[in-house]
Structures are given as structure tokens and as C-alpha cells.
Amino acid sequence: MFKIIVLVSGSGTNMLQLIKNDIKIDCIIADRECKAKNIADEYNIDFILLKRDKEISKNLLKIFEEKKPDLIVLAGFLSILDGEILEKYKNKIINIHPSLLPKYGGKGMYGLKVHQAVFENGDKESGCTVHYVTSDVDAGEIIGQDKVDISMAKSPEEIQKIVLEREWKLLPRVVKELIENNECDINEKRAEQLLRKYGFDFKNIDKNEIIELINKEINDFQEGSSEYIRLLCGYLYCLGDSSDIPLIEKAKYDINFDVGCMIDGEWIDSLENNGVEDEKKHIRTREEIIKAFVSYCKTYFNL
Template structure:
């Protein structure tokens, strides 16, 4: 069972049965990885001591679980205020005296956009639907006062800010802006400016970009939008596609996170090809952000590994 959620709900004989239950599942080969643990509330009313402290049990399985999702665990305390609502993402905190599930903070996402904002809207709408994972789209940054993305952000009640690359001390001002909004992660969505190296460094492996081709093909400085599709058609490729990649100091050179090919039709003009690729980008980008927010991505040099999926 890969990627299951184990429900441990009011086990009758108190916490020490969890240890035996999890061990039996693993030894039987039924359980390979947990994507969450759902607990009820345990108390210390049972006089029989656990075979091992509950904290030890759960600490062992914390590395085995991709982000506990829990109603709440309070061992040794009968305090309803400490329990979490059903479905709240939680983090496990083990102390010498006790074990708690605490609310897991959402990832606060800033999106950078220069254009109409359709990719920004795809991310914001995914967050609204709950399919972006534990992510709040907290800020829209644009280098253009007339960018359509600004209006889309205003419609959704999302804070906006202008970047001014032509002004001095651009990197420091961007870093102060992101810090003021408590930003954890950045997504470039049709942002046509080069992100200053200090900002890239501050968000190393926490900044993504989308590109409308299968990198490393048709990438680099000046390759964006219609230009990319014209280059693909001029070259005569049979397949193009969409790439979500990590951001490095140079254009379109970061490790690839997700890619999906799109066939090129013999009679394709750039605009129809662009529309089909954009549809894929709008699906892949929220998926990539969700994978990072759920802690399922590991980067090793140029290789990006995704846990919890077959073949990763």
C-alpha cells in the first residue's frame, strides 16, 4: 500500500497498540509508506503503561510519513482546545515529556508575472479549490503597471506589488518585499525579467518557472511566448511540450521537475500550438507546486526525485 493514510481513531487499549499495529502492517508488507496519520485524542486514563513511550513510536514513524494529516493528538492531556479539526494538516512535535500534533503552517507563495496572468490564475484557482496542497497564494509581483495579472489578483483579494528592475538596489528591495509578506516559495509565471542572483540564492530550490517547450530545447535568453513556438515550428520538431523547472541564475537552466510532451501538427500555426501547450502548463504547474509544498521533492544535482509516485 503506497501513499496510504492510516486512520488510528480511538484505539480501545490506549496508545501502545499503535506500535504493534504499525509493526504488523510493515512486517506483512502491506504498508510501504504513509502519506498521513489520522489520530483521535488519547488520554492517560488507562493504568497500564505503554511498552514504549508514544513519543518514541511516532518519532520513528515521522520519517516514514509524508506530513501527518490529523484530527489531533494529545497524549496525557484531556484538552479539547488542543485537538485539531478534521482534515487540518499537522506537524509532529515530540518532546521529552509529551507528543503533540500542531497545525502545519501553509506555504506562502508569491507569483511573479509580467503579462495577462492566465498562469497566475491557474495557480490561484488551484489554491482556492484545495488542489494546490497546503499553499496560500499570498502575493502577486509584476514589473509592469499594465499587467493583466494585477487585475486578476485584485479580483481574488490577493496582495500585489510592483518590482522596479530599473531602480537601484533591486535585489535588496525584492528580498525585503518577500520577507515582509512572509513568503516561503516563489513561482515565476510569465515573468520576463531576470530574477537577481541574490533573490535566486535566497530561494534556492524554492523557486519554480514554467517554459513552453521541452527544455533544454528552445530555451535561453529571449525565448519566451510566441518566439518559442515559432522556433519549434521552424525547426520541424514533431513534439514540443511544457517544462516546470527550478530557477537558477541563468535563463532556463535549472533542474527539470515535471515535463509533458505535446504533439506538433503539420498545419499548426504558432497560436494554436501555444494554446495546447498552455493547457498543459496550467495543469503541470499547480502539480509541481503541490509536490514541493507536501515535501515530496528531493534535488540531487540536476536530478529531481519525487516520492510517493511510482517510477520516481
């Protein structure tokens, strides 16, 4: 399960957009009394209030080591993180900033102060940025950025409102992408582990174990696992017979479109007919199809 902790200092409107976009938050941590506590209570999310002092980064690190988050989201969090926490959770802490970084970033540039500077400079365009958090304030690698037209805005407050509404779209989109990328990485590692365990010595692969693993994936599907399921079904094709067709069909047609596209239909046809006729009327034997499967795996996983 992908665990997310959100750090807040205010009303928590960006955090609320994560919740409304079906992004599960495991814990909310605030550095001051704030309205975000009401959201935590409403959605029954664990809430922790910390003292806003020089020890906040150390105290957060203790919490992170206990809860082991996969991602930490700073959503209107005004305390500056420093020290060991940034090294231990490198590329796992992200922040949303209400400007088009690198413009209008750095210490002291937060909230309405950002929009005041944009307004005073007469900019016609502003926006928001999601970036990784580093020791240099607002200078980490940019993950996502959206622009908005502010040419009609008559005050910093109007700019703030326009930009905030775009933040509500950008932050959930970026977090979902990070979750999906993480799931894909995890499942590719699962596939690599499976290949290291079994290789292509099909005589020594336990077919019943492969069947059990396929059923487990069907019953407890994880997004991003299509390559792993393809590998399992490929193994079953290489080991199986016509009695295994229903399970391969179930994996192909009953999970989702992405998985269905990954599982070769010719595996099913081949098990039924002991070969497949191609466009040139050539009969691709089962041995040829197995050879193609092995070649694909070796190429895809750099074996």
C-alpha cells in the same frame, strides 16, 4: 502555513490556474502594468507593482525577507533574476517555460519566440517545463515536464495555445507536489523532535501532554502528518489503558484514510484484551507490541 508569492508580467493565466486548483497565493508581484492585477483584485490577493530596472532583484529580495515565502513561482515573469536572491532562495524559486527544456531555452527565448523557433524547426512534439531558477537562464534542475503533440499545428500561435493549455495542468500539479513534500518534511521533523524529547523512557513521558497533542492534531490536521500522529498514538498505547481506546480510535477513523492506515489496529485490540492473537494463534503480548513499535521507530528514524 505554506506561503507562496507569484511573479508575473502579463495576463496571469497560469497564476489563475493555481487559484482555481485551491492553491493559496499570499502575494502577487508584477514588473509592469498587466492584466494580472485584475485577478489579484478579484481574489483579494496582495498586489505589488515594481519598476522593471536593474534593481528589481534587490527590491524583490527586500520583499521576500519581509514576507518570508516558502515558494516563489515565476508564472510568465519576464525579468531575469540575479545576484543574492538566487543564493538566499535556492530551490525555492521555480519557473514554467513553454518548451521541453533544455531545448528552446535561454536568454531571449520566451513567449511566442519559443513557439516560432519550434514551428520553424518543424518539430512534431513540444511541451512545457517547470524548473528551479538559477543564475543560468532556463538551466536549473527540472522538476516536472509534460509533452504535447503539435503535428497538426499550422502556426506558432496554434502551438502556443496547445502548450499553454498543458501549462495550466503542469504548474498546479508541480506546486501541489512541492507543498505536500514540504509538509511531509516538516512533520517528519516534528516526529524526530518528539522522539528526541521523549525517547522510549515511558515512565518519564507525560501522558496528559500526549493526549493534548493528539487532540490538537485531530482538531487542526495538516496534510502529511500521518507519521507524526502515528508516533503520538503509539506513545499513548505504550502509556495508556482501555480508557484511551476512544481517542486512538478517533485518530484512526476520523481524520483521513492515510492516517487510519498508519495507526495500528492491534493497539486498540491489545488495550481491550491485554494482547492480540496472531494468524498462528500466538498471543502477542502488550510488551511484544511495544517492543515492535520501538523497533519500528528506531529503524524509520535511523535512531
